[in-house]
Amino acid sequence: MKILFVSKELHPAAGSGVGARMHRDTLYELVGKENVFVIDLDLFIEPSIKQNYRSYGKYKNKFERIKRNLQMNTYYFSNSMINEIVGIVEKENIEFVFLDDSTFGKLANAIKKKCPRVRVVSFFHDVKAQLYPIWIKRSKFVDKIDFRIGIENERKSVFSVDKNIVLNSAEDKLLQQYYGVKADYYYPVCVGLPEDSAKNPYPKNEKKVILFVGTSYVANLNGIRWFYKNVFLKISNHFEFWVVGKGLDCMKREFPDNASFHAEGFVESLADYYRYADVVVAPLTGGGGMKIKTAEAISYGKVFVGSTESLHGYYEEMPKSIINKLIFQCDTVEDYLKAFSEIADREVEKQNNVLVELYKTKYSSAASYNIMKKIMEETMGKEI
Template sequence: MTAFRGHIDGLNTKTIQSAHAVIERESVSKVFVDGSNLGSFVAETKQRLPAVEVVTFFHNVETRFFWGAFCKNKTVHAAGVMVANYLAERKAVRWSDKVICLNQRDSRLLKKLYGRGATHIAPMALEDKLPSSFNHKTEFSDSQPYALFVGGTFYANQTGITWFVREVAPRIDLLIYIVGRGFEALKSELEIPGKVTVVGTVDNLSEWYMRAQFVVAPVFDGSGMKTKVAEALMYGKKVVGTPEAFTGYEDIINQAGWVCSTVDDFVAAIVTAGKEIKTLFYPELREIYQNKYSLNAARVRMKKILEEPI
């Protein structure tokens, strides 16, 4: 199977040869590879064009990510996807001149799996989607406050929010809205009248963030960094989440919210958040996003990394 040779996610012999032709024709000296799943391209590039510097950005430790997916759904297909990504990622680690990870946790895991950690750490970046109409001074109205869960139905999100609905929601006096693509199919499983409302796919996510008191992130598995934490900061929202949700955000946890590992932790943190959060927008949280997790911040980091000698 070509997948086990690293021909995954659109990569194949033709696309690799086409990219090499451009590199040679344009005398390209540096190549940025956006994802460790493209490890076969990395390997073939360094073997054919050894003078070209190859920098690979690891969005996750893909092997760890797909191992989690396999544990959730133990099928032959899931096992094959995991193995194909392992083989590709191993090539990316071996052949890249620079390896960029989102956090130290992922770097340590690369070292454990493949014998080499990251050469550079660069946290995630997120396009700024705060609309100009967003009311930065919105105070609570007479409407019922709510906490917001945002995410698609990939395995870690679904497992985490199912646990939260079962274990935490019955013990708190706050409405929870679940927003994210695919969750509308789980209404019957997750909704609790007066406690949990499943919205599912929405056209305008900013409206839901605008009115939320805070964000919950009960995610217990995964790799990389959780996009929805940076997104919450972008909208000036605090987060009640697990250590996994805050992985890569450790230096701003005290400002960003509350870390919870157990049911009791979540209940206590949500009670505290309900009492302490009196505004719908924290400008200092948005400033953290702008300084650390915006595209402008990422450009500064990447420029420095790319300009450093090997």
């Protein structure tokens, strides 16, 4: 069986990039890399044609972007690109198409019209009809146009593809709310096996270590600031706070005088920091979909303290036995202080096996394999 995989998120270091690569790699595992043709729509990748791979790069100039919008495409597509991709489906005898975004509606529609026997599925990293109106309010005029077109393309996709795939029941409710359609499958965020750790990066200290992992994305920066000022300063007698990830060393300038606060920026191995941390925190208040950093923390068996946003799609599926013991959902200062008071008063396991088992069952590469296999077999009507 030959498969076409289309994504605009293969290269980001975190977030939907992790999910996109998991989907691609799972398809490789199922049918063999030689049978998967990848369309890479990342705007920051040079145009390239290789065996079973095609990238297009960024639109040439602002006039090209406007032209794409006038064609009712987002800036990722032109009509000629869509026609070329449909041609690849025909030429390569593609049987199954995995669209790794819900806004590829014109492409989905074009494939189904030209090649009606080809099975096409669409994956929602989030429901854009809910997310994009929020982004529209704070965006430049040209981006507002693109987001509106994105919503229209999402609508077109919902009713063009053979199967709609969402992360979880919460996203399914959004799909029903905005489009009156139930999802065909749930496919939660899955991450690879935790890496082995080489050494403990934290200096010896009697204090427990709180870890935040991310990049210098505005929602992360705002979450760190809020947590530091409203929560950490009240608990710093018992805890150290470490923020790790590309660009986060900028936080040193904001809080330079606190010996219990550490901002490391990019590091070679996140595994070292995860393995030896006592608690992972994610005080996020914006975004969409399921957060990769939550799945990563669970994979390492870490006690996790996070907002409703950072636990979206996870908290609903967790056994009650770990709620407020290993997993704490917090949205107010009082919630966080209560959680950390409970953690401060007990011995904290560096790896909680009940969380590791939860990861293996729901959020691992093995779980991804089983879910993708089921989707393909039921959509194609045959065994893979």
